[in-house]
Amino acid sequence: MTDRQMRRKMQNAATAALRLATLSASQKKRVLDRFANLVWAERATLLRSNKKDLYRAEKSLSPPMFARLKLDEAKIKTLRDGILEVAKAPDPVHRVVDRMELDRGLWLEKRTVPIGVIAVIFESRPDVIPQILSLFLKSGNAGLLKGGREARETNRAFMKIIERLNREFDFLPASWAQLFLERRDVEQILKHDETVNLVIPRGSNALVRSIMRKTKIPVLGHADGVCHLYWDKSADFATVRRVVIDAKTQYPAVCNAVETLLVHKSRMRELRELLRDLERREVKIFGDSMVGAPRVRDWHTEYGDLALSVRVVKSLDEAIDHINRYGSHHTDGILTRDPRAQAKFLAGVDSATLAVNASTRFADGYRFGMGAEVGISTNKIHARGPVGVEGLVTHQYILVGKGHIVSDYVANGKGHVARRFIHRRVNR
């Protein structure tokens, strides 16, 4: 695509975003209900397109990637139900979150509004399109979507449904959802920091890191998930065993699986037992000199696999320092029965999610009750931790007066008495 063509597409997205921001809750609900029904009604077409992708990808993709790429009727049903959930949820925009009487007749309102234009860059999963676009429509944001090449046909089939919605609902701006197919398109999009307000990369660490390096646009997400569990001297061993095994083995490829276990030196005997248990579950152990396993190469390592770093520490303080130093500030937990140790851990560890006597694997938008998840952020600003639809809105101040001017509130030193603000907050 030429730079000029891309610029035009970005302008169209910006114009569409302004239009989407004005849609009413009921207009959006009608589109979302219809979207859900069309996804189900067109399942044969979707599966046919998906078969083409699968056929082409069979030899090149690893089995887990292949499984992610594959659609089936059950997955399509889940997608439909997901869109219906989004349709039913309360409108996240135009909510008044604060209201203040600044002075007689001068009112200030803070309300939620869409962010604008958001780019999403994702790998093989074709179900990202219906999930993300339902959230974007709900929150009034225009989307620029770059899917993986391997899911090209399926992605196109989903976009056909979007085009049909655009024809059926004439209040929908044509360019509110645009699909891009080439890797080069991403490079171009990432340069449009004047138009694109946010980038959400969903995929491998390498993908996220390369995007963060390349753009001035704010990126919502996380590059690493080096999560820790600290086994405190007071912890109940049965709990330790349950939680460590779950956090390491239930789904080791994901970002919230545990990568490093820190163990208080008083628990060495039970540690041997736990490590045997983990090894029976095919977990490879790497450790410090106390552990009696191959040495850890780098405490920053995210295995994303059945492997675990283990370190013996002398104190809770040492554990906290280790986590703040080597972790990725994503999700870290403590296993303890001591309320003081719990409080100290919660006050001292600087991560998006902290877990006490619970698996790190819970850190996820769906499990955290947000309905749908946009991503998990390790940013310190805007949105941190699992992000739901509230991460897709920003706010705007609305000031309504009756000819109020600032001069009236400023003493001019010539006998003019300045008015004073009331600043009375209501409905909060």
Next chain:
Amino acid sequence: MTDRQMRRKMQNAATAALRLATLSASQKKRVLDRFANLVWAERATLLRSNKKDLYRAEKSLSPPMFARLKLDEAKIKTLRDGILEVAKAPDPVHRVVDRMELDRGLWLEKRTVPIGVIAVIFESRPDVIPQILSLFLKSGNAGLLKGGREARETNRAFMKIIERLNREFDFLPASWAQLFLERRDVEQILKHDETVNLVIPRGSNALVRSIMRKTKIPVLGHADGVCHLYWDKSADFATVRRVVIDAKTQYPAVCNAVETLLVHKSRMRELRELLRDLERREVKIFGDSMVGAPRVRDWHTEYGDLALSVRVVKSLDEAIDHINRYGSHHTDGILTRDPRAQAKFLAGVDSATLAVNASTRFADGYRFGMGAEVGISTNKIHARGPVGVEGLVTHQYILVGKGHIVSDYVANGKGHVARRFIHRRVNR
């Protein structure tokens, strides 16, 4: 400073931030009360240092810059009162903003926490140091401060007070507030995106723009303030006159002063009258071909002075398009008596603050009832519009269970029935 020295300083700031995050509300209040008293008690020293700066700057600074640099007893009193206000305000961190029972015995809390390390880069005003540092201490953030060279002595005198606080309160980490003096220091700080979580530039558009260009760290602020007023066909002329004159002349150098007036074509006769009025107040008028004044060179212009661009438009839609296209999304207003025009303007203009029948000059943290202002942001994410202390905090999720694991919530297809989440929200 060598890169190694700077790295050490950044590490100290990060360590200090972790410590600050654990301070209690009452510890912080004690420090802030003492800070306020010391600022007042040391006023003679502060004024003496300020005199040295003034003496050196006399020939090089413009009269308004010189006025900003100058401290006097009244200003110091205002600073003291400001710090006491901050001391009295509720603690912005460790507030529980959401609480949910995910399942029996598994609780999720969302609480506010400090952001971490924040760099503030500012020009001649030495009163920034006590203002910003009181807000930073209150919100538990470590500060890296780069002040203008012209205020060097005054800034150092304020830092002496901080050093005294650090000696008096041994729970204060030594490096929670660091002052930098050289322009080169800024270049180095802006590279530490791993440590510095946010940059707040306070100063000229050129300063802000150069910082935004140079760093990967999120920047809170605004480069431009191209603010508009739209004079709708239904507006009351007396209101138009009051508001336009205030928005243009009350303090033309600031970002929320109006730069462009858009006028509905039906109000040409009164426009002549208003323009004569403005010209009597020494406002230079630039316009389109209808206005009968020198032609506007560029509708993006921020005069920051007694000058105004004027454009005649055929409709409200044309005005909205103009603002979205040429504005800086800072503060824009409509003057109208028509509720439909008001609603359309509020739905269609994509700016941080929208004003109806009120001066754009109100867009400011103090006037918006936030107590102290950190800055005004035209970012779409994190904080938008005037930003108070809530822009200095982020949040953290705390999950507390009793050995809860994710496997229990996942069907394994071997007859194991998955537990279901309750997701019951409380106290919100």
